[in-house]
Amino acid sequence: MLAEHSEPSASSAPAAKAAPVVVRNLTKTFLDESRGTIHAVDGVSFECREGEVFGLLGANGAGKTTTLRMLSTIISPTSGSAQLLGHDIVKDPAGVRRSLGFYSASTALYPRLTARETIEFFARINQYPEDKVKARVEALIARFGISKYADVRVEKLSSGMKQKVSIARTVAHNPFILIFDEPTVGLDVLNAIEVQEAIHELRNDGRTIIFSTHIMSEAEKLCDRIAIIHNGRILACDTLEGLRATTGQHYLEDIFVQYVKSPV
Amino acid sequence: MNWKDIRTLYVREVRSALRERGIVVNSIIIPIVLYPLLMWLIFTGLTYVSGQTAGLTSYVMLRNLPEAHLALQRAIEAEPGIDLEDSATPEADIRNGELDLIIDFVQVQDAPALAEGNVGARVTYDASRDRSATARARVKRVIDRYRDQFIEREAGKLGISKTQLQGFRVDEMNVSTNSEMGRFVLALLLPVMMVVMLAMGAIYPAIDATAGERETGTWETMMTAATSRANILAAKYLYVATMSFVAGCLNVTAMMFTMRSNLTTLGGASGLTFSVQLESIPVIFLGAALLALFVSAGMLILASFARTFREGQSLVSPFMIVFILPLMFIQSPSQEYTSKVAFIPIVNVAMMFRQAIVGRYEWTPIAITIAVELVCVIAALKLAATIVEYEDFITGSYNGTFLKFVRQRILRRDGQGGAVAS
Numbered sequence: 001m002l003a004e005h006s007e008p009s010a011s012s013a014p015a016a017k018a019a020p021v022v023v024r025n026l027t028k029t030f031l032d033e034s035r036g037t038i039h040a041v042d043g044v045s046f047e048c049r050e051g052e053v054f055g056l057l058g059a060n061g062a063g064k065t066t067t068l069r070m071l072s073t074i075i076s077p078t079s080g081s082a083q084l085l086g087h088d089i090v091k092d093p094a095g096v097r098r099s100l101g102f103y104s105a106s107t108a109l110y111p112r113l114t115a116r117e118t119i120e121f122f123a124r125i126n127q128y129p130e131d132k133v134k135a136r137v138e139a140l141i142a143r144f145g146i147s148k149y150a151d152v153r154v155e156k157l158s159s160g161m162k163q164k165v166s167i168a169r170t171v172a173h174n175p176f177i178l179i180f181d182e183p184t185v186g187l188d189v190l191n192a193i194e195v196q197e198a199i200h201e202l203r204n205d206g207r208t209i210i211f212s213t214h215i216m217s218e219a220e221k222l223c224d225r226i227a228i229i230h231n232g233r234i235l236a237c238d239t240l241e242g243l244r245a246t247t248g249q250h251y252l253e254d255i256f257v258q259y260v261k262s263p264v
Numbered sequence: 265m266n267w268k269d270i271r272t273l274y275v276r277e278v279r280s281a282l283r284e285r286g287i288v289v290n291s292i293i294i295p296i297v298l299y300p301l302l303m304w305l306i307f308t309g310l311t312y313v314s315g316q317t318a319g320l321t322s323y324v325m326l327r328n329l330p331e332a333h334l335a336l337q338r339a340i341e342a343e344p345g346i347d348l349e350d351s352a353t354p355e356a357d358i359r360n361g362e363l364d365l366i367i368d369f370v371q372v373q374d375a376p377a378l379a380e381g382n383v384g385a386r387v388t389y390d391a392s393r394d395r396s397a398t399a400r401a402r403v404k405r406v407i408d409r410y411r412d413q414f415i416e417r418e419a420g421k422l423g424i425s426k427t428q429l430q431g432f433r434v435d436e437m438n439v440s441t442n443s444e445m446g447r448f449v450l451a452l453l454l455p456v457m458m459v460v461m462l463a464m465g466a467i468y469p470a471i472d473a474t475a476g477e478r479e480t481g482t483w484e485t486m487m488t489a490a491t492s493r494a495n496i497l498a499a500k501y502l503y504v505a506t507m508s509f510v511a512g513c514l515n516v517t518a519m520m521f522t523m524r525s526n527l528t529t530l531g532g533a534s535g536l537t538f539s540v541q542l543e544s545i546p547v548i549f550l551g552a553a554l555l556a557l558f559v560s561a562g563m564l565i566l567a568s569f570a571r572t573f574r575e576g577q578s579l580v581s582p583f584m585i586v587f588i589l590p591l592m593f594i595q596s597p598s599q600e601y602t603s604k605v606a607f608i609p610i611v612n613v614a615m616m617f618r619q620a621i622v623g624r625y626e627w628t629p630i631a632i633t634i635a636v637e638l639v640c641v642i643a644a645l646k647l648a649a650t651i652v653e654y655e656d657f658i659t660g661s662y663n664g665t666f667l668k669f670v671r672q673r674i675l676r677r678d679g680q681g682g683a684v685a686s
Contacts, residue, residue: 030656074487075655097490108481110276112283117276124272126490153283173490 021048026080042232055223104181111155126173273499295515300522322399332381364399465511470563475576561644606632
């Protein structure tokens with residue numbers, strides 16, 4: 001298990017059965033010197049339920065990363081709102097950050113820290129209770145099977161080992177919500193499967209996971225519900241079965257193409 | 265500000281830094297080793313040159329030496345390293361290097377000679393040749409000695425003192441003690457070295473904490489951490505300032521020890537001693553801390569506009585030059601540490617160092633210096649805080665330079681291309 005529910009968390013689990021993630025009309029507009037105004041995200045709305053993997057499926061440049069960056073408070077929305085465990089991304093960004101773990105292909109590790117120091121650092125900085133940090137770090141080291149190289153500097157680890165340390169640091173503060181932004185980009189098949197298995201286990205732990213990808217098979221395999229995003233807009237949001245029923249297509253690739261080429 | 269978070273972030277920065285060869289070399293090894301090594305090389309070189317010079321023979325010709333002064337010829341012959349020569353064309357021989365020096369003795373015609381055998385001597389040599397200059401120094405020593413003895417002897421014969429015989433005699437007396445002279449020499453060197461080292465010590469950490477993080481991809485990881493950007497910025501700033509301060513102080517300490525061991529030996533005859541008074545140490549450290557805070561803020565701001573380490577180096581290097589350039593100002597011997605000078609950043613601290621080293625404390629300029637440096641630091645931090653508010657800067661999508669950023673966002677505040685982040 002990645003985390004017992006009795007274990008302390010930097011964030012509190014939702015008290016009521018309200019959706020842990022609520023996104024309403026989220027919009028992000030950039031002003032580019034050469035291209036003018038760009039609507040990277042254009043009125044996106046969705047909710048994520050407790051213990052589900054919610055997939056954001058879209059091509060490169062569809063607005064997935066911008067949406068997730070807004071949810072993780074790296075950037076602020078132009079308009080619209082979003083709450084994570086009741087914390088508003090604009091009014092309470094610190095509360096939001098305490099509640100979530102953010103992982104993406106571009107979020108690297110500090111190369112000169114050891115695996116143990118890395119997990120410890122992220123647990124502390126993400127406000128995990130100080131007196132329980134050591135125990136949490138040891139538990140994660142054991143869980144991810146990184147004991148053998150726990151005291152080796154990250155720069156000396158293989159990409160597979162780094163992957164495990166990366167996931168361990170994402171969940172170091174035991175967040176209730178996890179965002180995985182294209183986590184398998186650049187990974188070989190075996191490492192990608194490891195990441196998928198970790199996501200699966202986290203879901204089984206009851207975490208709410210937002211997972212963005214442009215790889216259809218991954219979305220099919222992992223997601224409980226899938227939102228198809230294109231040109232900054234969500235074209236459809238349903239379970240795989242629901243999408244199949246709506247479009248009459250079996251494969252997600254065909255469903256995706258159908259929505260993108262002629263929105264239902 | 266959350267000091268617990270800042271401490272966690274600061275410890276992470278320092279731990280990483282101490283494991284990076286480039287930072288350890290630039291902020292710790294070079295300050296300790298570079299200047300002592302350079303001084304050792306200079307010392308060794310000077311010793312070598314001095315040894316070579318000692319083994320050199322100077323060829324000297326005496327012309328029209330009066331019989332009354334044959335003792336001078338004997339004194340010159342007895343001097344090691346001098347050979348007396350004859351030449352038919354002595355001036356030409358000096359030019360072509362076959363002769364080093366000519367001493368012409370001329371009878372004094374106009375002035376009444378109180379001393380018997382009064383004579384003048386003209387030394388002809390070629391100052392553009394080392395050999396000839398060395399010969400001059402050697403001959404002058406012998407002539408001065410002989411002249412003193414001659415005057416004393418002749419004055420005795422006349423029943424007057426040496427001073428009375430010589431008339432307008434100039435004697436010099438240096439009221440400085442050897443340690444004061446040593447401090448004077450230290451005051452010329454240490455402020456410059458300190459400022460250079462403070463800047464050098466900050467370069468790598470500043471780039472590592474900003475452009476380095478963008479390059480390795482840890483910048484975005486950090487931006488999702490559950491702590492404010494102000495805390496992240498504060499920790500990075502304190503880290504860079506620490507490394508700068510450590511580099512500056514290590515360097516000054518190493519320089520002090522090197523000068524005490526090498527220069528004291530080299531200047532053995534002068535008997536200089538190189539040490540600073542204990543009470544000047546707090547002022548030196550205060551100045552170092554102020555400059556470290558200032559240079560760190562500047563470098564951190566500039567380096568944060570870079571996406572790669574290399575880009576960071578090219579952005580920060582001009583700032584380092586701008587930072588060091590004002591030191592030219594303090595090299596002027598007429599430069600005093602006045603209240604006006606205390607308003608010039610960097611120069612004021614360098615002058616404060618200099619005064620502290622020689623043991624002078626002028627409290628009004630010191631107070632102005634501290635105030636001016638603090639204002640500079642606060643202004644730089646305010647600018648840094650404004651910059652990190654822009655999310656295109658945070659996400660690394662801002663393409664412009666620092667100057668463009670200031671023009672677009674700080675002066676005109678048009679916010680083009682970058683909404684302010686929450």
